[in-house]
Amino acid sequence: MLIPVIMSGGAGTRLWPVSRRAHPKPFMRLADNETLMEKTLARALAVTGANTVLTVTSRDYYFLTRDEYLKKCGEDINYDFILEPFGRNTAPAIALAALRVQSQFGGQTKMLVMPADHLIADLDAFKAAVDTAIELADEGNLVTFGIDPTHAETGYGYLRQGAELGFKNSFQVAEFVEKPKQEKAEEYLSSGDYRWNSGMFMFRVNDILQALASNSPDVYNSAMDVWAALDPEGEPLELPAEEFTHCPSISIDYAVMEQADNCVMVSGDFGWSDIGSWKAIGELYESDEAGNRIRGKGILIDSRNCFIQSDEGRMVAAIGVNNLVIIDTGDAVLVSDTEHSQEVKQVVSQLNLQDHESAIFHKTVHRPWGSFTILEDATDCKVKRLTVKPGQVLSLQRHQQRSEHWTVVEGVAKVRVGDDEFLLKANQSTYIPANTMHRLENPGAEDVHLIEVQTGGYFGEDDIERFEDVYGRT
Amino acid sequence: MLIPVIMSGGAGTRLWPVSRRAHPKPFMRLADNETLMEKTLARALAVTGANTVLTVTSRDYYFLTRDEYLKKCGEDINYDFILEPFGRNTAPAIALAALRVQSQFGGQTKMLVMPADHLIADLDAFKAAVDTAIELADEGNLVTFGIDPTHAETGYGYLRQGAELGFKNSFQVAEFVEKPKQEKAEEYLSSGDYRWNSGMFMFRVNDILQALASNSPDVYNSAMDVWAALDPEGEPLELPAEEFTHCPSISIDYAVMEQADNCVMVSGDFGWSDIGSWKAIGELYESDEAGNRIRGKGILIDSRNCFIQSDEGRMVAAIGVNNLVIIDTGDAVLVSDTEHSQEVKQVVSQLNLQDHESAIFHKTVHRPWGSFTILEDATDCKVKRLTVKPGQVLSLQRHQQRSEHWTVVEGVAKVRVGDDEFLLKANQSTYIPANTMHRLENPGAEDVHLIEVQTGGYFGEDDIERFEDVYGRT
Numbered sequence: 001m002l003i004p005v006i007m008s009g010g011a012g013t014r015l016w017p018v019s020r021r022a023h024p025k026p027f028m029r030l031a032d033n034e035t036l037m038e039k040t041l042a043r044a045l046a047v048t049g050a051n052t053v054l055t056v057t058s059r060d061y062y063f064l065t066r067d068e069y070l071k072k073c074g075e076d077i078n079y080d081f082i083l084e085p086f087g088r089n090t091a092p093a094i095a096l097a098a099l100r101v102q103s104q105f106g107g108q109t110k111m112l113v114m115p116a117d118h119l120i121a122d123l124d125a126f127k128a129a130v131d132t133a134i135e136l137a138d139e140g141n142l143v144t145f146g147i148d149p150t151h152a153e154t155g156y157g158y159l160r161q162g163a164e165l166g167f168k169n170s171f172q173v174a175e176f177v178e179k180p181k182q183e184k185a186e187e188y189l190s191s192g193d194y195r196w197n198s199g200m201f202m203f204r205v206n207d208i209l210q211a212l213a214s215n216s217p218d219v220y221n222s223a224m225d226v227w228a229a230l231d232p233e234g235e236p237l238e239l240p241a242e243e244f245t246h247c248p249s250i251s252i253d254y255a256v257m258e259q260a261d262n263c264v265m266v267s268g269d270f271g272w273s274d275i276g277s278w279k280a281i282g283e284l285y286e287s288d289e290a291g292n293r294i295r296g297k298g299i300l301i302d303s304r305n306c307f308i309q310s311d312e313g314r315m316v317a318a319i320g321v322n323n324l325v326i327i328d329t330g331d332a333v334l335v336s337d338t339e340h341s342q343e344v345k346q347v348v349s350q351l352n353l354q355d356h357e358s359a360i361f362h363k364t365v366h367r368p369w370g371s372f373t374i375l376e377d378a379t380d381c382k383v384k385r386l387t388v389k390p391g392q393v394l395s396l397q398r399h400q401q402r403s404e405h406w407t408v409v410e411g412v413a414k415v416r417v418g419d420d421e422f423l424l425k426a427n428q429s430t431y432i433p434a435n436t437m438h439r440l441e442n443p444g445a446e447d448v449h450l451i452e453v454q455t456g457g458y459f460g461e462d463d464i465e466r467f468e469d470v471y472g473r474t
Numbered sequence: 475m476l477i478p479v480i481m482s483g484g485a486g487t488r489l490w491p492v493s494r495r496a497h498p499k500p501f502m503r504l505a506d507n508e509t510l511m512e513k514t515l516a517r518a519l520a521v522t523g524a525n526t527v528l529t530v531t532s533r534d535y536y537f538l539t540r541d542e543y544l545k546k547c548g549e550d551i552n553y554d555f556i557l558e559p560f561g562r563n564t565a566p567a568i569a570l571a572a573l574r575v576q577s578q579f580g581g582q583t584k585m586l587v588m589p590a591d592h593l594i595a596d597l598d599a600f601k602a603a604v605d606t607a608i609e610l611a612d613e614g615n616l617v618t619f620g621i622d623p624t625h626a627e628t629g630y631g632y633l634r635q636g637a638e639l640g641f642k643n644s645f646q647v648a649e650f651v652e653k654p655k656q657e658k659a660e661e662y663l664s665s666g667d668y669r670w671n672s673g674m675f676m677f678r679v680n681d682i683l684q685a686l687a688s689n690s691p692d693v694y695n696s697a698m699d700v701w702a703a704l705d706p707e708g709e710p711l712e713l714p715a716e717e718f719t720h721c722p723s724i725s726i727d728y729a730v731m732e733q734a735d736n737c738v739m740v741s742g743d744f745g746w747s748d749i750g751s752w753k754a755i756g757e758l759y760e761s762d763e764a765g766n767r768i769r770g771k772g773i774l775i776d777s778r779n780c781f782i783q784s785d786e787g788r789m790v791a792a793i794g795v796n797n798l799v800i801i802d803t804g805d806a807v808l809v810s811d812t813e814h815s816q817e818v819k820q821v822v823s824q825l826n827l828q829d830h831e832s833a834i835f836h837k838t839v840h841r842p843w844g845s846f847t848i849l850e851d852a853t854d855c856k857v858k859r860l861t862v863k864p865g866q867v868l869s870l871q872r873h874q875q876r877s878e879h880w881t882v883v884e885g886v887a888k889v890r891v892g893d894d895e896f897l898l899k900a901n902q903s904t905y906i907p908a909n910t911m912h913r914l915e916n917p918g919a920e921d922v923h924l925i926e927v928q929t930g931g932y933f934g935e936d937d938i939e940r941f942e943d944v945y946g947r948t
Binding site for chain 2: 299314315431449456
């Protein structure tokens with residue numbers, strides 16, 4: 001038995017301004033309008049044939065992830081979740097995933113660990129590698145997936161191959177190597193002995209737990225403490241912060257793979273990319289004769305080898321420039337030399353230092369019930385467009401400082417204001433005075449779209465008193 | 475007597491995305507938050523001591539120009555206007571301005587012609603040049619202002635100096651020279667005989683009319699026809715389109731100055747700039763050690779000699795780039811190599827070909843009664859923020875296809891809906907069904923701010939039936 005485990009952790013700061021803490025890289029949409037996460041889910045199910053998928057992610061992303069999954073693969077799959085209160089790198093996450101799979105499917109069950117934010121272009125080749133990995137894992141090995149390098153990349157770690165094993169493209173791992181400098185990377189490439197470390201793994205749950213216990217007892221023991229403290233009936237499973245905070249923040253490579261003597265690799269070239277920079281994303285698009293790529297609205301004059309992405313309808317014009325990526329969102333724009341696109345992290349650090357909203361939030365913010373987009377954020381009013389999904393209901397709430405004026409523009413909302421409850425149809429509006437309990441619900445089968453005009457002196461998200469909330473946010 | 479004449483014509487397409495047809499270059503705000511037009515007005519009054527200023531502009535800009543003037547110089551100045559239905563270059567405009575000044579102040583009156591969108595840093599030096607020009611004009615000369623060149627500029631025309639005259643820094647004009655190629659420009663610079671042609675002039679109205687009659691009778695006669703056809707009591711003076719369309723579209727340089735034998739120049743270095751490109755605007759700002767200049771919100775990493783302007787709160791980040799101008803507005807961004815910034819025109823041409831709104835309108839559109847900003851423009855609704863100035867009133871109007879929901883967020887509005895008329899205060903809202911006459915007015919002393927949510931199927935500006943309009947737009 002084989003359960004895919006999707007690890008959906010990092011913030012993807014190198015892909016700002018599209019990837020942000022509240023809506024990180026796995027939720028980014030590519031040219032085909034699919035998110036990386038949707039692609040990962042479909043791939044996980046296709047190569048394993050499983051009908052259960054376990055996802056380890058932050059609790060902040062639970063509703064959004066579940067929505068993406070349901071949209072992509074429907075209701076017939078069992079979407080199991082482990083929700084982290086904060087990140088602790090991959091070793092504790094994999095330990096807890098292994099404990100979950102062990103408790104549900106037994107210790108001989110294999111896990112295929114996949115990051116949620118990678119791309120694999122050649123699914124058949126990947127499937128073949130997974131099949132080999134299954135056989136290696138069944139022999140008690142801890143299997144990594146190595147990628148045949150196509151260039152001297154300095155952004156990845158490498159695996160040095162050891163003795164060949166009895167299966168196709170499979171080797172002992174002689175050494176795990178950190179991200180190299182350019183010169184080293186070129187050496188690795190020309191030697192033919194090195195593979196990129198993809199961060200994907202396959203092992204039986206008993207084997208990885210045993211390897212953790214022997215090689216990193218602190219990770220193992222702290223994970224066991226978390227496991228003992230959590231509510232096993234929780235749906236989704238929530239990791240208790242008090243215990244989880246004691247887990248060392250360490251990668252599975254450091255904690256286990258570099259030390260275990262049963263670590264092997266399956267290698268291959270299956271069009272893998274961690275799309276870790278705007279350069280890599282640009283390369284997914286066809287270029288014109290001048291080497292330019294445009295997604296969205298762009299005009300290029302006397303320019304070469306540029307990539308423009310403008311997703312929110314804004315016009316981007318470039319003149320007399322070469323080798324630039326220009327990424328435009330509703331509230332921010334990035335202009336970077338293609339070869340410097342790894343440095344986007346530094347921008348995000350500066351934004352965090354400045355406490356600038358664009359480090360974390362987009363103008364559109366996702367909520368369990370749907371989403372809102374900020375249309376105006378002024379001193380005298382705040383205007384939002386709300387989208388409420390069918391069957392969803394916002395919390396029963398009250399604001400101290402602001403009144404709200406709602407105008408439905410699509411769908412039919414059920415509205416409670418004080419003790420009154422009534423339906424509000426498109427082109428109808430209502431008024432919620434400050435200090436009045438109210439609730440918004442979509443009882444229909446289509447999205448409700450509504451414009452909310454807030455008036456008053458203060459419009460912060462912290463002026464919400466929640467009384468009842470179906471999503472457990474009171 | 476000396477009347478300043480401000481010519482406010484061109485669209486300033488080289489300064490897109492800030493300068494657009496509906497809000498062109500003279501209305502651009504510089505670092506000190508003043509518009510070019512405000513600066514030109516103040517300069518015109520300072521150097522002439524006049525209390526009348528005549529402005530020739532498009533009728534589209536009348537209200538906005540008047541508002542800028544009143545804000546800058548108050549009610550004590552007589553702001554006279556000639557409104558063009560469309561542009562016909564400078565010769566017809568100057569001819570009609572001369573006829574206007576002649577009719578009001580007599581033929582011996584001098585005009586100081588100044589474009590509305592230039593900068594002059596050294597007002598004292600300019601005043602001295604104007605004083606010299608007065609004496610030259612009183613002798614019957616047509617005076618141009620030549621600027622001592624500081625570099626081999628290819629973007630300006632040049633004046634070659636002839637014989638010295640009896641006044642300081644004044645010469646015959648030996649030749650008018652078109653914008654030169656780089657090599658020629660360098661020759662001109664090193665010879666010391668050439669000045670930049672600033673497009674400013676001084677002459678007595680009888681002299682310029684006589685010069686037009688002898689050198690360009692077609693301009694003269696067609697301008698006389700326009701003059702005969704217009705309503706001289708009009709306030710402002712509106713040029714009749716039917717006659718004005720017969721005026722040749724030609725500059726005063728071509729029509730008169732290059733041919734007349736009484737053409738002279740006053741030269742000087744008074745910190746003049748036509749700020750005809752983003753490069754020139756960037757140079758108005760202090761740079762940091764890396765040569766970077768930021769107006770608004772910007773982060774620069776590993777970048778040199780860049781100019782960022784972001785006026786509407788959006789964050790601009792740049793990495794690993796040099797010599798770029800990055801200009802961000804609410805709905806568009808320009809990224810240009812500094813030395814290519816003259817090519818912005820080509821972007822505007824392409825936008826016009828695509829019929830793209832950003833060639834013409836900003837998200838904020840000015841109206842005689844105030845302004846509106848488009849917050850959302852979707853298929854199911856359009857949301858605007860309206861600002862109505864004190865004492866102003868929108869037209870009595872009706873829409874076929876859309877209903878409107880108004881929420882006042884600041885001030886007190888007087889609202890008519892159907893036959894009802896009532897006051898609407900902050901935090902109050904009202905509903906205007908489709909096909910209902912309505913009117914919005916600000917009877918108070920402070921601006922009224924209002925959020926308008928339009929619902930229905932069509933939201934174009936052409937679905938406005940106007941019944942009464944104090945600005946003559948019915």
